[in-house]
Amino acid sequence: MNSRSHTLREAIEEMIAVGKLRPGAHLDETVLANEFNVSRTPIREALIQLASMGLVVIRPRRGAIVADIPPQRLVEMFELMAELEAMCGRLAARRMSKADHDELLNLHAACQKARESGNPDDYFYKNEAFHQAIYAGSHNTFLVEQTRNLHRRLRPYRRLQLRVRDRVANSFAEHEEIVNAIIAGDGERTADLLRHHIMIQGERFSDLMVSLRQLMDDAA
Structure with a gap:
């Protein structure tokens, strides 16, 4: 696992856990890349990791959102x-x-x-x-x-x-x-x-x- 994307995954996961990123919130790769001062590639990798954990939903052509559990x-x-x-x-x-x-x-x-x-x-x-x-x-x-x-x-x-x-x-x-x-x-x-x-x-x-x-x- 890429160490940078792993670190970003943990940081975004924490933002979700403490409510900074709320259920249903859109996860804009550009905004997150600017916030963490990285390119969009490790952000995208981090979001894929979070999606595999069920914390994020990646929608084709519409980007990722924080999972909202019914x-x-x-x-x-x-x-x-x-x-x-x-x-x-x-x-x-x-x-x-x-x-x-x-x-x-x-x-x-x-x-x-x-x-x-x-x-x-x-x-x-x-x-x-x-x-x-x-x-x-x-x-x-x-x-x-x-x-x-x-x-x-x-x-x-x-x-x-x-x-x-x-x-x-x-x-x-x-x-x-x-x-x-x-x-x-x-x-x-x-x-x-x-x-x-x-x-x-x-x-x-x-x-x-x-x-x-x-x-x-x-x-x-």
């Missing part, structure tokens, strides 16, 4: 995400070492500090590191790869959830239970807690849809 598809993806994380958690509770536990506790403390700062974007990044540690703690390389791939596709929507009232505080409280279950070696409880933590149903799904509509209205 509500039902979004529910299905979160359902799968919940099961993948539950599986990671179940294995992590059985397989994490003392060093893994220490790292998880450090990341949990970082989430607490971010929560207390009142900055949802800071919490978003600390929360990602927390979940990545659980994936790695499964010590199942293929499972980690699949879980990370879907996590990346859902990043913009996971971030939006944290902007819903009280979600950061609730998320951290759920982390506390997950950490305790992992350290206790209780795989089934860990799986159940992570499944509940990730699933978007009822009010949580309604709140996410409202956040998406507000985002689209702000972009109009």
